Amino acid sequence: MFAAVSIGIGRALEVNRGNRNRSAAAYLAARQLEEARAKTFATVALGRTTCVDSAPTSTCNVPSPYTVVQDVAWASPGSTTTSCDVPSGAGAGLAYKRITVTVTWPDMGGVAPVTSQTLLAPPSGTFDPTDGHILVQAFNRDALPLAGQTVSLAGPETASQTTTTDGCAFFAYLDPGTYTATLSGTGYVDRQGNQPATQTVAVTASQISRLQFDYDRAATLSVGLVAPSGAVIPTGTYGIAMTAANSNLTVGTKSYQQAATGSGTTRTITPLCPYASGYQVWTGDCADADPAAHSGGSRGAVLASNPAATTSGSAALDAVDVTVRRTSVTGTLQSGATVSAIHAAGTGCTAGEMLTTTTTTNASGQLRLALPYGTWTIRAVSGSRTGTATVTLDPVSTTVPALTVVVV
Numbered sequence: 001m002f003a004a005v006s007i008g009i010g011r012a013l014e015v016n017r018g019n020r021n022r023s024a025a026a027y028l029a030a031r032q033l034e035e036a037r038a039k040t041f042a043t044v045a046l047g048r049t050t051c052v053d054s055a056p057t058s059t060c061n062v063p064s065p066y067t068v069v070q071d072v073a074w075a076s077p078g079s080t081t082t083s084c085d086v087p088s089g090a091g092a093g094l095a096y097k098r099i100t101v102t103v104t105w106p107d108m109g110g111v112a113p114v115t116s117q118t119l120l121a122p123p124s125g126t127f128d129p130t131d132g133h134i135l136v137q138a139f140n141r142d143a144l145p146l147a148g149q150t151v152s153l154a155g156p157e158t159a160s161q162t163t164t165t166d167g168c169a170f171f172a173y174l175d176p177g178t179y180t181a182t183l184s185g186t187g188y189v190d191r192q193g194n195q196p197a198t199q200t201v202a203v204t205a206s207q208i209s210r211l212q213f214d215y216d217r218a219a220t221l222s223v224g225l226v227a228p229s230g231a232v233i234p235t236g237t238y239g240i241a242m243t244a245a246n247s248n249l250t251v252g253t254k255s256y257q258q259a260a261t262g263s264g265t266t267r268t269i270t271p272l273c274p275y276a277s278g279y280q281v282w283t284g285d286c287a288d289a290d291p292a293a294h295s296g297g298s299r300g301a302v303l304a305s306n307p308a309a310t311t312s313g314s315a316a317l318d319a320v321d322v323t324v325r326r327t328s329v330t331g332t333l334q335s336g337a338t339v340s341a342i343h344a345a346g347t348g349c350t351a352g353e354m355l356t357t358t359t360t361t362n363a364s365g366q367l368r369l370a371l372p373y374g375t376w377t378i379r380a381v382s383g384s385r386t387g388t389a390t391v392t393l394d395p396v397s398t399t400v401p402a403l404t405v406v407v408v
Contacts, residue, residue, distance in 0.1 A: 047161035084168035155179030218271030219305035227370035234355035284372025286349035333365030
């Protein structure tokens with residue numbers, strides 16, 4: 001009986017606390033709307049404003065433990081929706097600012113947030129029919145609205161807004177001309193992995209110009225380089241380049257050149273758009289480094305890519321057994337020779353990048369050098385003598401090719 005009574009008292013207290021929180025939240029929502037109504041039409045900022053307890057701003061002062069979110073968007077006469085739903089060509093019908101205030105608090109359980117709305121009517125002469133409008137909508141990788149992202153606008157006029165609950169930023173009554181819209185959220189990328197994300201758009205009188213950003217937190221791939229046994233992995237200004245492929249990328253692939261980290265056998269590929277379909281990764285950024293460019297070659301397994309997450313995987317390297325001799329292919333073996341590799345020109349990658357290693361040829365004048373697939377010029381230096389030779393590495397062959405470099 002005592003346990004049952006205790007549970008009943010606890011539930012009663014919980015209901016009482018919930019009612020008290022809802023009453024206080026309703027008061028805060030009403031207060032926020034009254035403060036907005038007291039302002040002039042032009043000073044009510046479009047977009048989202050968030051006020052948290054212990055962090056008051058110039059627009060609100062919220063007691064603990066409540067959070068007040070205010071979304072302001074344009075609305076047309078008689079509309080029950082925001083400016084994100086205004087049809088193209090309906091720009092002349094924008095007439096009001098719709099203010100939506102949402103109040104939340106910790107430990108809400110199944111209690112719904114308190115939400116209130118109001119409309120602000122502009123004073124006479126506010127609108128200019130020769131102006132146009134820009135609608136920017138932001139979505140994450142799952143096509144869900146992205147709220148709280150800052151959108152900056154540059155052009156004949158400059159402006160800035162924060163996207164509302166429906167991922168919308170509506171810039172109304174702008175001078176006609178060309179504008180650039182920019183999203184620059186920290187850690188976010190667009191569909192091509194760009195930080196920040198930008199798009200240009202033309203504004204026409206009495207029309208709505210629309211822009212859509214697919215924007216989400218960047219994904220990261222940590223890829224271990226796997227070389228044939230005994231092979232030395234070279235370095236360079238950027239280390240061995242990496243390529244990530246996804247059919248949603250503009251050209252299907254994206255190259256990354258970064259210095260090696262840790263032991264020099266791991267490459268970090270970021271920032272990447274977190275496509276749900278993931279990425280295939282290989283070493284090298286030249287056209288013939290792609291395993292699929294060789295008959296019978298395969299790019300390998302798909303690595304998952306998730307927002308703000310790191311996925312580990314591996315990428316294969318091929319190798320060449322280099323033997324350095326003096327004067328001729330039967331000349332004296334050259335120990336202590338340095339060996340470097342330059343990818344052949346005209347194969348779709350940046351020319352001139354040289355991969356080197358501090359490991360020199362052994363007493364037999366040999367060094368096994370790991371490289372991405374493709375055609376390479378191998379250069380050997382022994383004292384004042386130099387020499388070059390060419391080798392092609394492909395993913396189909398199961399043996400390590402041998403190459404003799406003669407230094408003269």
